[in-house]
Amino acid sequence: MTDKNSETGPTIIEAQAYPGVIMTQVDHAVNWFRKSSIWYLLFATACCGIELMQTGGPRTDLDRFGAVFRATPRQSDLLIVAGTITYKMADRVRLLWAQMADPKYVIAMGSCANTGGLFQRSYSVVCGVDKVVPVDLYLPGCPPRPEALNEAILRLQEKMYGEHWLDKMRGA
């Protein structure tokens, strides 16, 4: 079976003899479950946090993609770094990331989280959250619109879908 399932979707064989039964690869099924239940950490530091809130709100409604917020990192798959990270905050971000369950992803939301943005010449601001935790997806904007964050979640779903998480767990 080819691995390019991110474009084609999972290979599903419907068993004609047994109605209601479908067959597919475990990897595909697991990935499909994973991408359809991205629980993100309710973590907002600055302005982007308000747009994050609006994204979860009634108009953009992230829930329809299975993405709901969790208050504790132990139950989250995704850390959306929404806002500026200062040196004082850096340790806490690192800890939050470490407490999340694998597999975990990070979206750097907004210019501050990408590069330090407006505040990169400041004495107290980290120039990009990728200097503190590994980042999977950079989302530009100051702040990004809810539609943009929505798009980022969809891109992340694509990325998840192309991974072989079972292989990773067994081997590498």
Add this chain to the structure above:
Amino acid sequence: MQPVEIHEKIQNTFGADVAVFKPELIDPAIEIQPEKILEVCRFLRDDGDLKFDFLRSLSGVDLNDAFEVVYHLYSYAKRHYLVVKTRMNREEPSVDSVAGVWPTANWHERETYDLFGIDFKGHPKLTRLFMPEDWVGYPMRKDYVNPTEYHGIPCTREEGAPVTRHEVEGHPTVQQAMHEKKCPETMGFMRLNMGPHHPATHGVLNLLLETDGEILKRAVPDVGYLHRGIEKLAEDNAYIGTMPYTDRIDYLGAMFGNHAWALAVEKLAGIETPPRAEYCRIIASELNRIASHLIGTGTVSMDLGAFTPFVHWLRERETINDIMEFICGSRLTYNYMRFGGVARDIEQSTVDMILRWLDHFEPMIDEFNRLISGNEIFIKRLAHVGVISPEEAAAHGLVGPNLRASGVNFDIRRDEPYSIYPDLKFDVIVGEGFEGEVGDSFDRFYCRVLEIRESVRLVRQACEAMPAGDIQGKVKKVLKPEANEVYARVESARGEMGMYVISDGSDKPYRMKTRTGSYTAMAVMEHLSPGLLIADLVAVFGSLDIVAPEVDR
């Protein structure tokens, strides 16, 4: 009483050489000898004719050859203001603390110590406020050089590659917390960290709790997790270049940051604003106030477990965001005002849209009240909880809805009017113990709900009375105000948003200091917390409507 009369009064009491009057400044100041500052401040507070019961702001200034501490005072009783200064040498800067005179000075002095290294003698706890404890140097000094790295994190974008998974997993802080499980020693009381990542703190605010079971011994706010150094960055930017930063001081009420900054610089450079621009400003500001109060009141209900009202408000807020896009092209960080005007006109089609939306929105306030404000459980959670008396509110420097909920009838829009507020009719909402007693958490919540209605009234009036004309006055391309200093303030959604600006004749501000509402609201937590239940702490915290970047800046 005028500053010149106050100066005479001080001279008569303390001797002629104690105080020097500076009439050349826009807000005339009195310079006091540093040794006498405590006595003079106590006199200013206690004297029957003066009664300066409110320390608006305390700022440090680096004058290259000396340090200056500036006190902005106001009297609610007498409705007059005063600027007091004191100057000290640069080698060993030290002055008496006035935290015993006005409790609100406690945090202001800690901030000044943190950023300027000025020692306040007699301060109860002079430690760093914003920066980490092990930070080297005082960032707001003019000769400060940014570090190259802090705890292994490089301080420029160019240096260093992005970290990998393994690096983070092996990091000492992660190792220590996740594997060695080190707990702090307990001393009879349980110590808890509430924040900086906590759903009820709305952003990165940290409260260190000492609890005896469910009852708090005290909650000590630990701030600075979002200290972005906006005041220092403003010194590197041209006057207009600071405008986008003022959006981000209070992102829920970005328009007020814009307005305060515009007012300050206009006062400094003597710029006139055409009437239509003033109307544009007020329409945008009041819409912004509605949007901010929607979040403020919505999150209180969410923190106490009612999610539905919050989602209702988020839906309404989306429409305000749409209108804001029509007004200034942005949803959240507006960057709308310019010196002597605004960036874009509000067209008639937008005005119609606003009026249509207001017709839809006004009944929604009643629906919100039906949903939550009259809810028995909700009222029981808020009424009689976290009561602040009017005297406490003034002494701790509370402003805006928090102050008015305590029964102090004061609104900058009415009492120190700016822009077109004198032409508009609105009521100042004062707490009257709607469900419990004056100054409790329910009053703070409900004052905001009522203020939404007043803002609707204001927007309606402004939309209907909007004159035709220009939206931009005449302003030089490169603004170089003469050397002077000014303090301008507006009534933001969280109270007084004040900007203290010093110019030295160049195209950049010499010093910019922001005084914000959330700052003092956060500082009062330590005073309010003893004896509260942990669950009540969330209610009090929510009712104070604190926004993290306003505290930290």
